[in-house]
């Protein structure tokens with residue numbers, strides 16, 4: 001079985017990252033910060049911005065030796081400074097191999113130990129049952145649904161909110 005790892009993104013990954021991300025079946029499930037089409041320049045800008053972050057909390061997902069997707073903890077500030085929002089995606093050719101489930105496990109470990117987070121939250125569209133499943137598998141609790149709480153591609157979407165508390169406390 002191939003090992004899933006968090007990969008420190010380099011600018012040299014930009015073309016492959018863009019090729020993997022450039023699919024509307026991914027972007028239709030993400031926030032609008034994830035562009036569609038996803039160009040080389042989008043990938044380069046994203047990687048330059050986040051690979052310079054210290055500590056780095058945004059990674060590529062590596063499966064064996066292949067780069068197959070992206071995952072990140074986006075830190076919040078002010079009174080929410082111990083909370084981060086989780087985002088992730090996997091290239092279509094690699095769906096259904098347990099990759100997101102494992103990558104989430106790895107980044108939660110990092111978030112709760114190295115980054116000293118108390119809570120990780122995730123927002124998922126009501127129709128995105130796969131994403132809800134991988135969160136539940138990783139011990140997230142569903143807090144509830146804000147009906148029509150998101151607006152994507154000209155349509156309202158139910159915003160399902162998940163959270164996980166630091167299990168080490």
Ligand SMILES: CC(C)(COP(=O)(O)OP(=O)(O)OC[C@H]1O[C@@H](n2cnc3c(N)ncnc32)[C@H](O)[C@@H]1OP(=O)(O)O)[C@@H](O)C(=O)NCCC(=O)NCCS
Nearest residue numbers: 026029088089090095096097098099100101124129131133
């Ligand atoms: C969501 C996503 C990251 C999942 O990645 P993945 O690597 O294919 O996920 P995994 O293989 O780890 O797990 C998929 C799980 O969903 C389950 N699943 C498949 N279809 C399902 C369905 N219709 N309803 C519920 N669960 C389903 C699979 O059985 C598997 O669970 P199991 O391991 O317990 O059998 C991927 O589909 C993706 O990139 N989607 C587009 C972007 C996205 O939705 N990002 C998340 C935004 S919140």
